[in-house]
Amino acid sequence: MPKKLVSLGTMALDSVETPFGRVDDALGGSGTYFSMAASFFTQPAIVSVIGEDFPEEHLDFLKDRGIDTEGVEVACGKTFHWEGSYEYDMNEAKTLKTDLNVLASFDPKIPESYKGCEFLFLANIDPEIQLDVLKKVKPTVCLADTMNFWIDSKKESLTKVFEAVDGIIINETEARDYCGTPNLIKAGLELASISDGKVIIKKGEHGALLFADEDVFAMPAYPTTKVLDPTGAGDSFAGGTIGYLAGLSSTETPDLKRAIAYGTAIASHVVEGFSLSGISERSREEIEERYQLLRKVVAFDHTL
Amino acid sequence: MPKKLVSLGTMALDSVETPFGRVDDALGGSGTYFSMAASFFTQPAIVSVIGEDFPEEHLDFLKDRGIDTEGVEVACGKTFHWEGSYEYDMNEAKTLKTDLNVLASFDPKIPESYKGCEFLFLANIDPEIQLDVLKKVKPTVCLADTMNFWIDSKKESLTKVFEAVDGIIINETEARDYCGTPNLIKAGLELASISDGKVIIKKGEHGALLFADEDVFAMPAYPTTKVLDPTGAGDSFAGGTIGYLAGLSSTETPDLKRAIAYGTAIASHVVEGFSLSGISERSREEIEERYQLLRKVVAFDHTL
Numbered sequence: 001m002p003k004k005l006v007s008l009g010t011m012a013l014d015s016v017e018t019p020f021g022r023v024d025d026a027l028g029g030s031g032t033y034f035s036m037a038a039s040f041f042t043q044p045a046i047v048s049v050i051g052e053d054f055p056e057e058h059l060d061f062l063k064d065r066g067i068d069t070e071g072v073e074v075a076c077g078k079t080f081h082w083e084g085s086y087e088y089d090m091n092e093a094k095t096l097k098t099d100l101n102v103l104a105s106f107d108p109k110i111p112e113s114y115k116g117c118e119f120l121f122l123a124n125i126d127p128e129i130q131l132d133v134l135k136k137v138k139p140t141v142c143l144a145d146t147m148n149f150w151i152d153s154k155k156e157s158l159t160k161v162f163e164a165v166d167g168i169i170i171n172e173t174e175a176r177d178y179c180g181t182p183n184l185i186k187a188g189l190e191l192a193s194i195s196d197g198k199v200i201i202k203k204g205e206h207g208a209l210l211f212a213d214e215d216v217f218a219m220p221a222y223p224t225t226k227v228l229d230p231t232g233a234g235d236s237f238a239g240g241t242i243g244y245l246a247g248l249s250s251t252e253t254p255d256l257k258r259a260i261a262y263g264t265a266i267a268s269h270v271v272e273g274f275s276l277s278g279i280s281e282r283s284r285e286e287i288e289e290r291y292q293l294l295r296k297v298v299a300f301d302h303t304l
Numbered sequence: 305m306p307k308k309l310v311s312l313g314t315m316a317l318d319s320v321e322t323p324f325g326r327v328d329d330a331l332g333g334s335g336t337y338f339s340m341a342a343s344f345f346t347q348p349a350i351v352s353v354i355g356e357d358f359p360e361e362h363l364d365f366l367k368d369r370g371i372d373t374e375g376v377e378v379a380c381g382k383t384f385h386w387e388g389s390y391e392y393d394m395n396e397a398k399t400l401k402t403d404l405n406v407l408a409s410f411d412p413k414i415p416e417s418y419k420g421c422e423f424l425f426l427a428n429i430d431p432e433i434q435l436d437v438l439k440k441v442k443p444t445v446c447l448a449d450t451m452n453f454w455i456d457s458k459k460e461s462l463t464k465v466f467e468a469v470d471g472i473i474i475n476e477t478e479a480r481d482y483c484g485t486p487n488l489i490k491a492g493l494e495l496a497s498i499s500d501g502k503v504i505i506k507k508g509e510h511g512a513l514l515f516a517d518e519d520v521f522a523m524p525a526y527p528t529t530k531v532l533d534p535t536g537a538g539d540s541f542a543g544g545t546i547g548y549l550a551g552l553s554s555t556e557t558p559d560l561k562r563a564i565a566y567g568t569a570i571a572s573h574v575v576e577g578f579s580l581s582g583i584s585e586r587s588r589e590e591i592e593e594r595y596q597l598l599r600k601v602v603a604f605d606h607t608l
Contacts, residue, residue: 088486089486090486090487091486182392182393182394182395183394183529183531184509185527185528185529186529189529203510205488206507206510206511207510207522207524209524209527215600215601216527216601217601217602217604218511218524218527218601218602219602219604220511220513220522220524223489223513223520223522224489225487225489225490225493227487254604257603257604257605258604258605260604261604261605295604295605295606296519297519297520297521297522298521298522298523298602298603298604299561299602299603299606300521300523300558300561300562300564300565300599300602301561301562301565301599302599302603302606302607302608303606303607304606
């Protein structure tokens with residue numbers, strides 16, 4: 001049986017400060033947030049690297065969620081460590097320190113059992129590594145994220161990634177920068193044309209846009225008043241979205257729209273706590289409640 | 305018969321430059337944009353002031369749209385003139401010059417026939433003038449806008465306005481500033497509690513939020529790739545929204561949600577041209593088309 005969902009991403013120990021508190025060496029990383037979110041709907045597998053200092057309890061925590069960690073390499077040295085802070089407006093993280101550590105020489109090893117999986121998600125990482133993993137895994141469907149650093153430094157390789165995948169999930173600043181236009185609708189349509197696939201633009205507190213089948217779809221953020229720590233919101237959104245699709249084994253646009261609502265619901269729980277505390281105790285029913293509320297939040301002339 | 309809808313706002317001659325072109329001494333002002341947008345649904349009346357230089361053709365243009373200009377005073381001097389420019393991101397206007405001219409000594413005169421109207425909209429102006437006009441007009445329903453200048457300089461009077469009206473329509477920066485929180489959901493709920501009414505927060509390219517009956521409702525912007533001049537988008541949105549309600553004589557929340565979609569559709573036409581050229585030639589059917597597309601843009605698990 002091929003795996004339902006594999007992701008390539010980071011596993012990190014984060015130190016984060018916001019106006020509402022601080023954590024040190026807390027479990028983080030794009031792969032972690034993505035897989036935790038996806039685990040509401042499927043049993044995700046993760047390709048990543050950690051150092052010898054990575055606490056055993058964190059690995060156990062992920063395994064208890066049904067996350068397959070066979071693809072997590074334990075390398076000599078220390079785990080990737082990110083230190084950041086959010087100020088008053090909570091919209092943008094200020095990176096105080098990035099210790100790549102074992103990530104600096106990361107050469108992803110793909111377990112045989114991961115190859116030929118249904119869905120592959122390539123979180124933000126060097127686009128050359130993304131391409132390499134895509135070639136090795138040969139999934140049925142592949143989606144990718146990126147960040148401004150790669151748009152500035154390796155745009156050509158990144159374009160190859162975008163051309164090779166079936167979907168792109170990036171944030172609004174990256175979409176504007178990559179396409180060189182302030183108009184997000186133009187940017188989304190251009191990216192959809194480059195990848196000949198689906199494009200999701202993440203807008204934080206303003207929700208997300210989907211470009212698919214030449215149509216535009218808009219999803220607001222879930223209306224929460226309790227934003228304690230935005231770290232991991234984007235990766236959790238992606239994990240909830242793709243995890244829901246993988247659970248259904250579907251790439252149909254109507255399912256993708258529902259998936260985006262589930263991703264939105266899960267991301268809203270993530271920001272309500274530091275590290276993974278916002279979702280670690282949440283039930284599938286609590287996610288469903290927010291999904292149902294999102295249906296009401298957008299309806300203005302619809303039968304519910 | 306009481307008037308359906310009266311607005312207090314400015315009538316201006318605008319000089320605007322964007323990356324896509326420039327106009328000089330073009331018809332503008334909050335009252336103008338508001339009334340033009342509302343004229344798709346009702347016959348709005350306007351309270352404003354113009355100078356002796358105001359072209360007769362502009363007045364004829366408004367009258368031809370069914371706009372009642374009895375409340376437009378022609379004062380000695382020149383018409384209010386605003387000069388501004390938009391740069392690359394088109395999100396914020398840079399004011400280059402503000403010549404208040406006849407607006408400096410504006411003391412609104414309310415025609416007898418305007419008093420006791422159903423809906424009154426108080427566009428951005430000194431809150432003491434807003435309160436004065438509200439007292440004189442005694443409408444059934446009143447909604448108000450404002451701007452940062454009054455939040456900074458006359459917050460106490462502005463709070464009296466907010467307490468006196470049935471609804472507030474302001475932009476996201478103003479909402480955050482007035483409430484002293486970066487969280488728009490918190491800000492909207494607080495404003496709704498102050499006014500004991502409905503609150504609409506305008507977010508430009510990210511759409512709008514409605515706070516009503518302790519619920520939150522979200523509307524995306526209409527997905528247009530053609531943004532030539534954002535001037536008047538917010539006032540047109542308000543005009544379309546309140547104009548639709550006035551046409552129905554309704555203040556019910558389900559109608560208000562539909563109204564916000566119509567306001568959104570009209571605002572999207574406004575930004576597609578300079579001054580009023582984006583809507584002056586639009587038909588009611590073209591507005592309806594965009595309304596129907598907005599229904600699809602937000603639906604993810606709804607019967608259409």
